[in-house]
Amino acid sequence: MAADRTRRAVLAAGAACLPMLAVSGCKGVGALAAPPRPAPDVAILRAAIAAEEVMIARYDAVVRGSDGLAAALRPLRAEHRAHLAQLRSRLIVPAAAASRSAAAAAASRSTTAAGGRSAGVSPSPSAAPGLDGAAGRGSGDAVSGDTRSGAAGAVPAGRAEAISFLQDAERAAAATLLRKLPAVSPSLAQLMASVAASEATHVAALATAAGTG
Amino acid sequence: MARTSQRPAAANEVSALQAALAAEHAAVYGYGVVGAYLSGAALATATSDWVAHEVARDSLEAMLRSAGQAPVAASVAYRLPHRVHSSAGAMSLAVTLEDRVATAYLGVVAVTSPKIREFGARELLATATRAASWRGRTVAFPGFPAGAPAAARG
Numbered sequence: 058m059a060a061d062r063t064r065r066a067v068l069a070a071g072a073a074c075l076p077m078l079a080v081s082g083c084k085g086v087g088a089l090a091a092p093p094r095p096a097p098d099v100a101i102l103r104a105a106i107a108a109e110e111v112m113i114a115r116y117d118a119v120v121r122g123s124d125g126l127a128a129a130l131r132p133l134r135a136e137h138r139a140h141l142a143q144l145r146s147r148l149i150v151p152a153a154a155a156s157r158s159a160a161a162a163a164a165s166r167s168t169t170a171a172g173g174r175s176a177g178v179s180p181s182p183s184a185a186p187g188l189d190g191a192a193g194r195g196s197g198d199a200v201s202g203d204t205r206s207g208a209a210g211a212v213p214a215g216r217a218e219a220i221s222f223l224q225d226a227e228r229a230a231a232a233t234l235l236r237k238l239p240a241v242s243p244s245l246a247q248l249m250a251s252v253a254a255s256e257a258t259h260v261a262a263l264a265t266a267a268g269t270g
Numbered sequence: 271m272a273r274t275s276q277r278p279a280a281a282n283e284v285s286a287l288q289a290a291l292a293a294e295h296a297a298v299y300g301y302g303v304v305g306a307y308l309s310g311a312a313l314a315t316a317t318s319d320w321v322a323h324e325v326a327r328d329s330l331e332a333m334l335r336s337a338g339q340a341p342v343a344a345s346v347a348y349r350l351p352h353r354v355h356s357s358a359g360a361m362s363l364a365v366t367l368e369d370r371v372a373t374a375y376l377g378v379v380a381v382t383s384p385k386i387r388e389f390g391a392r393e394l395l396a397t398a399t400r401a402a403s404w405r406g407r408t409v410a411f412p413g414f415p416a417g418a419p420a421a422a423r424g
Contacts, residue, residue: 136410143411143419235391239384248419250379250391254372254398254412261399262408 097240102148104237105249108230109141115226118212119219126216129266130223133259140252147245220267224260231256279337283386286377287334288342290390293374294327295344300367303350307360316364319400323371326393333386361404368401369415376413 116134120127213222234253238246279287301320308316331341351366352359375397378390398412411418 133408136408139410139418231395235388235395238379238387238391243380243382246387246391247376247379247413248411250387250394251376251411251413251419253391254395255408255410257395258398258402258408258412261402 098242098245099148101237101241101249102144102245105234105252106141106144106148108233109137109144109252112226112230113137113141115212115223119223122212122214123216123219126219126266133262133266136255136259140255143248144252147248217267220263224263227256227259227263279339280381280383283381283383284334284337284339286374286381286390287330287337287386288339290371290374290378290393291327291330291334292342293371294323294330295342296348297323297367297371298327299344299348300350300363303354304360304364304367307354307357309357312357312361315403316360319364319368322396322400326371326396329389333389364404365401368397368404372397372401372413373415379413 113134116130116137120130120134213219231253234249234256238249241249298320301316301323305313305316305320334341350363352363354360354363372394375390375394379387379394381387381390394413398409401412402408409417
């Protein structure tokens with residue numbers, strides 16, 4: 058029957074359109090003119106991830122440089138690794154796009170020592186790989202990601218100096234997270250505020266670490 | 271805490287602030303018990319923490335009033351999470367009080383008003399610092415009851 062055929066054809070056309078609906082609303086090319094606005098969360102999340110990576114690199118460097126501090130610093134470093142894992146779990150990007158942006162980020166930094174995994178931490182006397190059980194640091198931009206504070210930078214030699222180096226880093230990291238809170242979604246704001254609070258508690262814990270051992 | 275602007279508060283803001291206020295009321299009550307079992311430096315710390323909770327409570331009440339809301343009142347008494355017989359028990363109660371306050375402030379952080387969110391974050395930081403001092407160690411995710419955020423949230 059002709060009428061039935063037509064209806065079926067319409068249904069089929071409708072079904073064909075369905076998968077498109079979510080993407081373009083079936084409006085054709087014009088719909089592409091207004092891409093979904095990029096969530097501020099993504100850029101802020103990337104920065105927070107880079108900052109945690111730098112922080113972990115700093116702890117790695119201090120732990121390598123001072124046997125006496127290692128035991129006290131490991132629990133704090135473990136918390137940073139937990140922060141990093143949580144932050145990364147919020148970042149959902151296609152792998153290709155992720156590596157492309159990482160490459161671009163690395164390329165944009167002319168001075169970066171991107172060759173080595175922990176190269177940015179540099180002037181550590183020991184050349185040990187130092188990635189014992191690290192939560193799979195992804196790419197070369199990890200360590201050099203924090204341009205604001207001169208990356209992992211040189212770790213000061215003395216024990217007290219190393220502690221205050223980490224304390225400054227913790228304070229700065231917490232302040233940076235808090236400053237960005239207004240721009241992010243409620244869920245990410247909670248995670249960032251919690252990470253900032255954890256980092257703030259590390260300042261006192263580091264003072265304790267300096268006093269013992 | 272500076273006054274928040276006079277404006278109608280969103281329902282979720284009000285409920286988050288009220289929940290934080292209720293937690294602060296409980297903490298103010300609980301620190302009275304904590305302090306009773308401590309002496310010396312620990313008592314001094316408990317006293318200053320107690321004052322901090324009173325200040326936070328007053329800030330929350332002021333914020334709610336300026337939003338045209340009646341602040342939730344304190345209960346006459348609170349059921350403590352566990353009996354306290356010793357200084358160790360008192361310190362463990364202090365940790366529990368701070369953890370509950372932290373969770374309430376995490377709710378405040380989730381509101382969209384930047385000022386209120388910032389207030390929640392500052393108080394979360396303060397309560398986490400107090401909790402770490404009583405606990406004797408730090409935690410990775412202050413305020414998250416399970417110790418970590420739920421896995422795959424948006």
